[in-house]
Amino acid sequence: MGVSAIVALPLLGAILPPLFTRAGRTPALLAALAPSLVALALLWGSAPTVFSGAVVEEVVPWVPSLGLEWALRLDGLGFFFASLILAIGILIFIYSRAYLAGNEPLGTFYAYLLLFQGAMLGVVLADNLLLLPVFWELTSLSSFLLIGFWHHQADGRRGARLALAITGAGGLALLAGLILLGEIAGTYRISELAARRELILAAPVAPVVLALILLGAFTKSAQFPFHFWLPHAMAAPTPVSAYLHSATMVKAGLYLLARLWPVFGQTDAWGAWVTGVGAATMLLGAAIALFKDDLKALLAYSTVSHLGLVTMLLGLGSPAAVFAALLHVLMHATFKAALFMNAGIVDHETGSRDLRRLGGLAKVMPGTAGMGTLAALSMAGVPPLNGFVSKETMLSEVLATRWGDGWLLWGIVVLATIFSAAYAFRYFSALFFGPLRLPEGRRPHDPPALLWGPPLVLVVAVVALGLWPGLAEPLLVAASAAAAGSGREWPELAPWHGFGAPLVVSAAAFVCGAALVWRYQALSCRVLAWALPLDGRRAFFAAQEGLVRGAHCLVARLHLGVLGRYVLLLALVSLLALALGWGTGEGWQPQRPPTPANGLAWIFAGLALVATAAVLRWHHERLRAVLLIGVVGLVVSLAFLHASAPDLALTQIAVEAVTTVLLLLTLFFLPQQDAPRASAPRGAAVVAILVGLAVGLLAWVMMRNEAPTLAEYFWSRSVPEGGGRNVVNVILVDFRGYDTYGEITVLGIAGLVIYALLQGMQEGPAREGLRAWHFPFALSPTRHPLPFAVTARVMLPFLLTAGVYVFLRGHNAPGGGFIAALLVALAFLIQYMASGLCWTMQRLRVDAHLWIGAGLLVAGITGMAAMGLGASFLRSAHGEVHLPGIGPVALASAMGFDLGVLLTVFGAVTLALAQLARLGRLAGFAPNRTPMDPDVSPESSREES
Structure with a gap:
């Protein structure tokens, strides 16, 4: 479980920092550091195995029928990226402790960081094509929370939405590409794809697969033309920028390219697209970075350029270029994280990141200036720093490559290198040297140790890896061997390679870059005037x-707000389906005998339905109409019961009861009667008849053939494999438990969305409109009649007991968690109606939000417990337990999952309907001051006498 623990520790550890925040900011920091430190120790405990060329694998079946497994694989490439994620993450945690203000929720911030860290570890260690996009999307969601952490700022919210839209769309494309890749290869194990390379490349859809995967990688790593989301994500707090945009999130796309390099890496399409897009991004990002005045914007476009550099190297098609790419990933992570932290210190101390307002800070912040200057020089590729080592290796590989029209790639790289040197020189020269320039009223100084300690560690690494680059050789060789194959000649790592073409290019870049900085003012005016209309964000939003x-x-053409149109559309679709069936020429005669039925019973049921619907049609009083709709549902439940479907009948009755309560609550905001109509809607009757005939015929056609069903399969396996005689319930909580888990997740989200929407109506203009509501009917002088209140309280224990009974019997008799949840919710909703919201909420003290979360957590833990025992996700265990005085009792682990269903459904229903009841309190009613319970105190008796 070592590899699983590396991924699980940050994800589960995200619970700790918010809990420890109450004890102080330092305990919250320690709670955040603990999971990362333990995970890093476990990771490097496997270093001897990984450096020897072996791998560590863990595979647990999850959804075997879909090919989804909890498959993790720790090889050299995964070890390399996981080390960066954890090591830099630890420094970010320490830096954040001093950076964030005392009134900001540090525990929540650490929780988001740990969720992101765990998701990134899952991405780089996943060995399943379906598991990888699960973690991939989790990185997008957690980064959305981090980028928008300062949600009170419009730029933060806008940047978070933009990043989520771009990376989320790319994630969908990636998911499609990975599914197609798995189907072509005949396996969803990533480690097995290289052995099936010829099969994959020979497939007709291989170009489509490659395009989809590249789209996912390019959007995640901010490659042209999707690069614009990264600079706008700089509205996030600086620790987020230093972590996500230097060493982790933006490197996910690069990791994917390196991981799939053995499959696609030496094809013409890969070389053309990956190299071309990378080179264009490298040049564009470097050119834009030079003309940015905001420190984080300059570093953001610099990151775009360096990501393009690594992408270009991965597209060259040689193992040595893969080694150079990974080398630059390491070097860039160290100096860029240090630079982001350095910019954060400047912003923290001066209150500004604008180079036009800052200058000469070395006079007042010498330590910060020294660290920033060394990191910027490394970014420019100045010896003897680590950026020089990776730049020399990169230039050597590009010089040995012919791409495009002769020296096209070489020219692009040289030009981008000049721009890179220029913006690096501008960063430290304009910020730290020259006359002292400060915003008015600021007196900056070097920050406390917690703020400058993490960037100092990175700057030391910058210098150490520049002087002794061989320190990283075992790590880089292991990673390159995992990506490009072992037994190859790798470029030599040395602080000095002698005089040659790469050194000449570097020297020319330094000279030209310095000249650009010298002539910056005149150049910037012309370039900015030309480039101002060019903005990727504007094009995206347009x-x-x-x-x-x-x-x-x-929507305006389809949804006209007329119910009859919708019903007519339903009828037309049904008739179209019938016409298509007729066109196949398969015949319309039933191929199996009809099911025996009591004709008289069906006639009476049909008459009851028609009569109730007819009465509903001619009644204008809304309350009576609601009750009649409930009668229709009850008659339908009798039909289910007659057809030997007691579970469906119970569910229908429970749903009708809760729906009736919901409609009664909504009646509060509607007139008592419908507006009178000038004429009878004859067209509506025609549409209704058409719909009835079309849907009925469609159902008859679908059931007419003797098709193989799953009924016999589930019936024969329900007891031996599921441990229950109620086949319907066993299907829901065992055989198709994964579907049920998705459904209760959606239901929980729906409850939260309803809560959020109705919560918005309690503020602003909507609140004033509710308070000014004038009812067209008289209100009862007694809002909560005492007989109703007393009766409701008597019913409460009986309904709760019925809910528990239905829940406990659900695995072997009609019932289950869903029906029990509706009964329990109904018990409390009746209390809302009988005694009022305040009285009920004072006694039901547990927030419905917690019920939803607890239900999903219980259901998920039940499923993962099965995985921990070597079974598939949500696989049920069952048996008999002998209880003293009772005897053998049949138990199944699916009961835990069913309990999660109960809690989630109860929470969602209660949350939504209680919030609707809250609106009623605002609409024209003063707070109710009448006691709900009779006062039987002696004082009250004396007053009455």
Whole structure:
């Protein structure tokens, strides 16, 4: 479980910092550091195994029928990226402790960082094509929380949405590409793809697969033309930028390219697209970075350029270029994280990141200036720092490559190198040297140790890896061998390679870069005037606005707000399905005998339904109409019961009861009666008849053939494999438990969304409108009649007991968690109606949000417990337990999952309906001051006498 623990520790450890925040900021820091330190210790405990060329694997079946496994693999490449994620993450945790203000939720911030760290570890260690996009999307979601952490700032919210939109869309493309790749290869294990390379490349859809995967990688690593989301994500707190945008999130796409290099790496399409896009991104990012005045914007576009450099190297198609790419990933992570932290210190002390307002800070912040200057010089590739080592290796590989039209790639790289030197020189020269320039009223100084300690560690690494680059050789060789194959000649790592073409290019870049900085003012005016209209974000938002307008036009044509139109559309679709079936020429005669039925019973049921619906049609009083709708549902439940479907009947009854309560609550905001109609809607009757005939015929056609079903399969396996005689319940909590878990997750989200929407109506103009609501009918003088309140309280224990009974019997008799949840929710909702919201909420003290979270947690832990025992996710265990005085009792682990269903459904229903009840309190009612319980105190008796 070592590899699983490396991934699980940060994910589970995210719970700790918010809990320890109450004890202080330092305990929260220690709680955040503990999972990362333990995970790093476990990781480096496997170093001898990994450096020897072996791998550590862990595979647990998850959803075997889909090919989804909890498959983790620790090889040299995964070890390399995991080390960066954990090591730099530890420094970020320490830095954040001093950077964030005392009134900011540090525990929540650490929780988001740990979630992101765990997701990134899952990405680089996953060995399953379906597991990888799960973690991939988790990185997008957690980064959304981190980028938008300062949600009170519009730029932060906008940057988070932009990053999520771009990376999320790329993630969908990646998911499609990985599924196709797994189907082509006949395996979803990533480690087995290289052996099936010829099979994959020979497939007709191989170009589509490659395009989808590259789209996912390019969006994640901010490659042109998707690069614009990264600079706008700089609205995040500086620790987020230093972590996500230097060593982790933006490197996920690079990791994916390196991981799939053995499969696609030496194909023409890979070389053309990866190298071309990388070179374009490298040049564009470097050119834009030179003309940015905001420190973080300059570093952001610099990151875009360096990501393009690594992408270009991975596209060259040689193992040595892969080694150079990974070398630069390491060097860039050290100096860029140090630079982001350095910019954060400057912002923290001066209150500004604008180079036009800052200058000469070395006079007041000498330590910060020294660290920033060394990191910037490394970014420029100045010897003897680590950036020089990776730049020399990169230039050597590019010089040995012919791409495009002769020396095209060489020219692009030389030009980008000049721009890179220029913006690096500008960073430290304009910021730390020259006359002292400060925002008014600021007196900056070097920060406390917690703030400058982490960047100092990185700067020491910058110098050490520049002087002794061989320190990283075992790590880089292991990673390169895992990506490009072992037994190869790797470039030599040395602080000095002698005089040659790469050194000449570097020297020319330094001279030209210094000249650009010298002539910056004159150059910037012309370039900015030309490039001002060019903004990727504007193009994205323009395209997004056009898409929204198109969607509005489509919705306006389809959704006209007329119920009859919707019903007619349903009828037309059903008739179209019937016409398509007729066109196949398969015949319309049933191929199996009809199921015997009591004709008289069905006639009476049909008459009851028609009569109730007819009465509903001609009644204008809304309350009576709601009750009649409930009668229709009860008649349907009798039909289910007659067809030997007691579970469906119970579910229908429970749903009808809760739905009736919901409609009664909504009646509070509606007139008592419908508006009178001028004429009878004859067209509606025609549409209704068409719908009834079309849906009925469609159902008959679907059931007419003798098709193989799963009924016999589930019936025969329900007891021996699921441990229950209620086949329906066993299907829901065992055979198809994964589907059920997804459904209760959606239901929980729906409850939270309803809560959020109705919560918004309690503020602002909506609140004032509710308070000014004038009812068109008289209100009862007694809002909560005492007989109703007393009766409801008597019913409460009986309904709760019925809910528990239905839950406990659900595995072997009609019932289960869903029906029990509706009964329990109904018990409390009746209390809301009988005694009022305040009275009920004072006694039901557990927040419904917690019920939803607890339900999902219990259901998930039940499923993962099965995985911990070597079974598939949500695989049920069952048996008999002998209890003293009772005897043998049949138990199944699926009961835990069913309990999660109960809690989630109860929480979602209660949360939504209670929030609707809250709106009623605002609408024209003063707070109710009448006691709900009779006062039987002696004082009260004396007053009455």
